Amino acid sequence: MSTYKEIALVKRPDDGKIGPHLFETREKTIPSAKDGEIVIKQTHMSLDPAMLGWMSDDRESYIPPVELGDVMRSSGVGEVVESKNGDFAVGDKVMGMTGWSEYVVSNGRGFNKLRAGISEEMALCVFALPGLTATTGLYNFGKPKQGETLIVTGAAGSVGSIVGQLAKADGLRVIGVVGSDDKAEWIVNELGFDGAINYKTDDLKEKLKSLTPDRIDVFFENTGGPIQHHIVNRMNEHGRIVVCGMIADYQAEKPSPGPNWIPLIKKRITIQGFAMPDHWNEIPQLLEKLTPYVQQGKIKYRAHIIEGLDHACEGLNMLFEGKNTGKMILKL
Ligand SMILES: NC(=O)c1ccc[n+]([C@@H]2O[C@H](COP(=O)([O-])OP(=O)(O)OC[C@H]3O[C@@H](n4cnc5c(N)ncnc54)[C@H](OP(=O)(O)O)[C@@H]3O)[C@@H](O)[C@H]2O)c1
Numbered sequence: 001m002s003t004y005k006e007i008a009l010v011k012r013p014d015d016g017k018i019g020p021h022l023f024e025t026r027e028k029t030i031p032s033a034k035d036g037e038i039v040i041k042q043t044h045m046s047l048d049p050a051m052l053g054w055m056s057d058d059r060e061s062y063i064p065p066v067e068l069g070d071v072m073r074s075s076g077v078g079e080v081v082e083s084k085n086g087d088f089a090v091g092d093k094v095m096g097m098t099g100w101s102e103y104v105v106s107n108g109r110g111f112n113k114l115r116a117g118i119s120e121e122m123a124l125c126v127f128a129l130p131g132l133t134a135t136t137g138l139y140n141f142g143k144p145k146q147g148e149t150l151i152v153t154g155a156a157g158s159v160g161s162i163v164g165q166l167a168k169a170d171g172l173r174v175i176g177v178v179g180s181d182d183k184a185e186w187i188v189n190e191l192g193f194d195g196a197i198n199y200k201t202d203d204l205k206e207k208l209k210s211l212t213p214d215r216i217d218v219f220f221e222n223t224g225g226p227i228q229h230h231i232v233n234r235m236n237e238h239g240r241i242v243v244c245g246m247i248a249d250y251q252a253e254k255p256s257p258g259p260n261w262i263p264l265i266k267k268r269i270t271i272q273g274f275a276m277p278d279h280w281n282e283i284p285q286l287l288e289k290l291t292p293y294v295q296q297g298k299i300k301y302r303a304h305i306i307e308g309l310d311h312a313c314e315g316l317n318m319l320f321e322g323k324n325t326g327k328m329i330l331k332l
Helices: 050-055 120-127 129-142 158-169 181-190 204-211 227-233 262-267 276-295 309-321
Strands: 003-009 023-029 038-046 075-083 093-097 103-106 149-153 173-178 195-198 216-221 235-243 270-273 303-307 327-331
Touching (some): 129 276, 235 262
Parallel strands (some): 149 216
16 A cells, blocks of 8 residues: 555534544555654554544643644554664554554654553553543542542543542542443443442432442542532542543533532532643653552453544544443554
8 A cells, every 4th residue: 555544624613513524534645754753554543532622723721722734633553664763663563642644754752662561452541541641630639548439420431440440449439420331330340349320310319329328538520410519519528529521511512500619618628620731741650650550450441442544533423422332442
């Protein structure tokens, strides 16, 4: 094959809907490396809820939007197929910001080699954004203590499932909020959570009360949605709320009203939002924290794989429809 495909963003999702009308697929000639460069053939591309934000013309967010006409932003893993850079050899598997493209030319900056024994899926499911986000949010801001109760929304997702397993390994009582009975069964029976709430079918207030007899000390928020109000009202004194994501609101026309703040005063609760780009310089320490849990077999993960760059849009929508069972990865 002498040509490859890349997908550029050409329109903004003003109504919050993601579809092929936002993108243009371009056929290009496979490039050669110049001095100092590598050519990477992408094999596994990450699809993340944040991509919707990156497509929007929001200049006040933690990262600038993708400019119209530019290749859509994403991270991914690929194999070096040509190298004129002494730091990389042909055959090296590398991870970095690849974009929605089958091939990438780079000077190597921002690309890291996968360590021996780490598969592409494991890299993207655990050691990339999901694990780093879970570790940052939980330890920098959640400050979990043995014997406390933690609740995590989006609990069967790539970030939420790791948050819950880390907290379980640290001796907390862990409850997960999910959108299906299958996901509830997976987090309880496979991952060892102490309980699950199906936010679509359960009586939220009653189920929350029965599963949190000692109330809640740490609330790791990945989704938003009506259960947020109930959780805030069930927090303990000096509880910590870590705001990682609000996927229920990303496509909403109007942001949903937040919970009442009086409990924050009465219970002296801390709320902290965070975004990973502020923490890239902490990656070595974050990996040092996360890796022993993985080595001890305490972190299980599952990847939801779909194939072909043409299905990137479809895959991204699955995250907003709850159709993904595990970290959403596009195999090329
Ligand atoms: N702050 C940061 O730096 C950072 C970094 C990474 C991710 N995040 C955020 O963390 C959250 C999780 O990301 P992820 O990559 O791990 O995705 P994920 O949880 O693997 O996938 C998204 C999940 O969100 C749930 N969901 C979708 N619509 C929902 C709704 N209306 N109400 C409640 N749940 C809904 C679905 O699960 P159900 O089937 O259970 O509904 C879906 O599977 C996202 O909000 C993301 O933006 C933040």
